[in-house]
Amino acid sequence: MKKISVFLFLVVSIVASACAVVITDTKAPPGQVKKQTGSKSAKEYAPGQKKKG
Secondary structure (H helix, E strand, O other): OHHHHHHHHHHHHHHHHHOOOOOOOOOOOHHHHHHHHOOOOOHHHOHHHOOOO
């Protein structure tokens, strides 16, 4: 029983650590959203830089 609970704990820990949550708040400055997402450019997060059409 102890081996099963240890194995279950390890599986749950691995699955939980694999989930990455990235919060992209639209009220945050474009540079901060860029840092959170790991993007190289903040252009796509800046409202004035979006292409119309």
